[in-house]
Amino acid sequence: MRKLFLCAASCVLLAIQSSLGLCSKDLSSPLDNLADNVWTMIGPGDADQVTSLSVTRDGSVFLGSDIGGIYLTTNQGDNWSALNVALNNYDVTTAVLPAPNDSNTLFVGTRGGFYKSQDGGQTWRNPRKGLPSLSTHKLSGSIGAISTDPYNPDNLYLGLGYRQSSDGTTTVKKLKWSRYIYTSSDQGESWRPILAFPTPSKVTQLLVSANHKNTIYAATSSGVYRGNTQTNLWQAILKQPCLGIMEFSENPERLLAACGTAGILESTSLGRHWEPQNAGLLFKAHSSGPDRYSIIARAKPGTDLFAINSTWGSGGGVYRSTDDARTWQRVTNRLPESWLRRSSRINAIAFDQNDSDLIYIGSSRYVYRSRDNGNSWEQLISRNTGSGWTHTGLNIFGHTRDIEVNPTNPDQIFIATADHGIAVSNDRGYSWNKIGEEPRYGQSSADLQFVQRTGEENASLYSASFTWGNKSCLSVTTNSGNTWRALCDTLDPNNRVMKILTNPATPDRIVLGTHKGIFTSNNAGNTWSNGTSALRNEKVTALAAHPSRPDTLFAGAKSGLYKSTDGGKRWLPIPFLSNVPITSVAVLRGQPETFLVGSETSRSGPAALYRSINSGKSWYPVIKKLHKYVSGIVQLPSDDSTVYIAINDHNYHDRSSGSGMFVSTDRGRTWSEQNLGLPVRRAWNISVADAYPDLVFLSSNGSGAYVLKHPPNANSGATTK
Template sequence: MRFRPFLASASLFLCLLTVPALHAATHPWPAVGPDGGDARSLAADPADPSHLYLGTANSWIYQSMDDGAHWTRLAQLGTGEDLVIDHIIVDERDPHTLYAGAWRLDRFGGGVFVSHDSGATWSELTGMDGQSVRALAQAPSNSHVLVAGTISGVYRTEDGGQHWKQISPPGSAEIHEVQSIAIDPTDPDTIYAGTWHLPWKTTDGGRHWFNIKKGIITDSDVFSILIDPQLPTVLYASACSGIYRSDDGGLLFRKVQGIPTTARRTRSIKEDPQNRNVVYAGTTEGLYKTLNGGKSWNRLTSPFVVINDILINPSNPQRVLMATDQNGVLASNNGGKSFEPSNSGFSERVVSSVLVDHQHPGTLYAGVVNGKSFGGVFVSHNNGRTWAQQSNGLGGRDVFALAQSSNGTVYAGTNDGLYRWSPSGWVQDGSILNSSAHAVSSRRHAYHRHESLAHIDTRVDHLFTSGPVWYAATDGGVYASRNQGVTWQGPILQGQGYLYFGKLGSRTVSVDRTSIRYSRDDGQSWHTMYRPLGLSYLTAATVTPDGTLWVGGPQGIYFTHDAGLRWFQLKRLPVNAINSLTWDPTQNSVLLSSSDSTVVYAINPKTYTWKWWNTGWLVHAVHPLGNRLVAVSDSNGVVVQPAAQSGTALAEAGGN
């Protein structure tokens, strides 16, 4: 292979011949957990109440065949992972037909999707594509009639979704941002619509609408509307100002008592199918239940449980399931007196980092964000098959980084400092020495510092504990420890966005989004290294045992053998948008993942050839796990390479 050397101010391209490659895997790597996460909606097959469906906040639908005891992934709606599936309907007339209403998490859009094979395959219904669907209901008396509430108004179909018509006034200043829909059980033309500003009603299929706000506090977002199926004039409406009941079809509402102000964001109201006086209210601060038609309420769960949906088994009303934020599905077999997680197979955790225990093969740690008291750190002792929460002492903190010392101690970088695992739980690490003089901020010069005692209390994004000097990259700069975490000094480098610290021969190298620095004195002083001009910014880095520095970014992957004097690019590598680089000592390869691809690569640093596997997921990190690989998906937890794919069951590309 021939290289053309340039000056350090220019980058080099390493163009490789590519040989045809076959897919190494036709099936995605299994998502192994940790179990739990955000669950948005629940539905049951009317012909088989133990056959359940579960909607998520990342386009996935799960199913259970045993009343929620175990879950399996069923299908993914759309083409991305940004659909929030807040409503699933199983057709009363044909249980093989399902409808799902969805909206996009980070932008306008969504739609109504239909399946005619019990959820195995889905298609988006024409006429509702692009609509942000926040509510969806089927008329109990006519299964061909469905009504959808969207950001722009109310839509209705009379032929099972083939054709849709907006039945609220187009451009209405009042009937828009529709969050809830309910249809009279005997009259499909009587429809209730709850908006972000009070409820509305039509009795003629949408030709005329009138406001039903009497008794409701002005400017109340209406999250859910429940119609008593036995007595349709009785309504419950949940709003940000409380829960209301009407006994005359919405002409007059009265606020029910017993639910505190802080818990009045009630997202779901469900009635016991065998006792109309028993009603459950799922709020952002726990589950409430009334036994007397709303006259009094009692809270059944912790106030830290955020409930998105409730499902009551019609043949056994003591079986109550809840779809919750962070904690997944909670199940009760005694009418809500007690709940237990029911998440076997359901994995929707937002995992930030994974640590493979170097002393105990098969042991994995996963750091979770957005989990509050239900998140933190999870541990598996069997390669991810089962997990247990190990968060005692973290106090609901998010975990952004995990690392392990040479003696096996595990450390966690959180949104509020650094923690160390001990036999009694997580404890905040030792004293931090903070800089009282100049921290390094120049790209071209070195500075020395004088330190004074302080305490770290900022977010720790990365931890590096492999050498004699440890580094903690925080949103307040970089700290260093020369006594294995007992005390820390810093910030020795200022700024944010630090990605990597490692040994490059006798030098310590630091990589952030915009620069590469090196130190010859274990971090006492730093100097700037030239970085590849072909990268607009840096997103990942690693060092191989031969002293080669590899970096990645939006435009691909580069490496240097001489501390940045010359850079070479693997130009033929069929992927850009690099988001992780890791050295794998088992395969003697550089592992790589990309934010644009579900494929991960293992690059041979001597021959510049590569092997690849299609994980089936967008991942942001990949690590060696014995003779297999483990990766961190964007929103589906940890995924593990099947044992059958390890060894020679790989696709290879590249050449001399």
């Protein structure tokens, strides 16, 4: 009865703000309803970078993201689900396009190539015949644009490039773009090059003309081209780098182009002459880059025009013209927020095909819905629970770096992210909020660790925070993040702190793994020592403590594995495979002579997990050919025999979806995959908490935070790689 009353009360409150979501029928924690062996998403919701949106004839919406792959909603954005099975690159660079004659056949471009689905996105394939060959260690050909053919449903056109809203990372910018547009006559099964540009060009949009048969337009980094698919000849119609183009069925001579810093350009002579149409558009460059007018679109003939300036600057946003491009007015000045700050950088727009007033836009943190042609907007990443926020199935969540449970208050769970700070739940994962105050350089946190000291009511939480400008600091809070104290005044702020090691047996000792070696404090972080170490200038990526000897510590670095027997004052190398970089270390509780060490792919070979049963005197691999490195190893609190590992990967090669998570129930001798429920098979970290002895928490790289319930008396399979 009391539960019903609380639910009704929450619904009354939320009725005032109905756009924030409805009352849940069940106020219980997600930790109470876990299925065995299935990863379950937790967290407040986040879209990180929405890179594309498309709406099908039945109103379903496909969302592409920069690190989380593809998501689908069938109820106008109220709930989302991932569609990433066999999608081996999660950086989606084009909209998901259905085949004109079959809604179950879908096409999409990624940073790692072209993908096709024939079951509505449930599974994907990567046909590459005629396209650049698959590359193991780099990007072979990022897809910038795909277009179907209104005259022939079997025809496709494709251009290499990158998404309209971004030039990409340094790695992407160094790619060699093609001179060609590629065409397929069998719905993407095979390709051949046609239409050579005068110079290699990055393609950001292809438009097969519905007004002029055999005509295709290409918006590229070297200008706008009109091509003839019969003669295979291009004509440059605008010698200005442009990102988007559209034509008009009611006026076949008219074109509009979105051209970055030049804004919106119009031709009424099929590209012979162009004039700017920028009245009302804002141009305000930002330190991160210039204005980027990238998209020009409308729902259907006769409706308003929309233009997007995809920039972090104050001129960014969506602009609408109600007078056919004569004047523009920004319609995203008052976008709503949940737990995250709004962003002016809008990357994508899509229109419902049956209701032209229903519009979706995607930004660097949010996806929004408007039911009134852009006059007002609703955010779709989070629902208001009354006490905070919970996800809608979208939790791409800006590089989730760590999840930690407060040992003195197990109802309290913290999630550390890169870009979006630290989120906290005070009700066992039911609702989430930002912490009260960010630590120094606290927009991003690489690691979190709790220390519980005798006589202290609250455990101390340490955060290794950083900025993308490589500033870093260790900070501590004793009041759950309401205030923080910086402990880095005597540390080099340009030395990134990667890992924090604490031990309940030595609560005042804190060990840091950094880009320039190991630093140790024996007075809770007030002063630091670099000790005498072979690791003084090395990037240290792994730290571990012996389960029963608190002064015996282990560290992993690019040069190998190291050990200290005096609490971190001196470090000596442990004989290991030569030139194998170490990324994770564990010494098993209950059998401390058993070591597990994870490596990173290098010139010595693919990443692997190694096991020693004689305290490191000899080693053998138990899982081989992992991609790209072992990011974490944990032992289940309820069972010394059960061990989980996490694997991470990066976006800088074609197939970068990672190798997934693995579990062993025989202390690491045999392993089986454990990926059910994960839309992204790569992770930054994996953690456990004594308060939840059968649960494992995962910090995924691309789809947020997860928890898994390990079943009692589970047996590992013998599947190894």
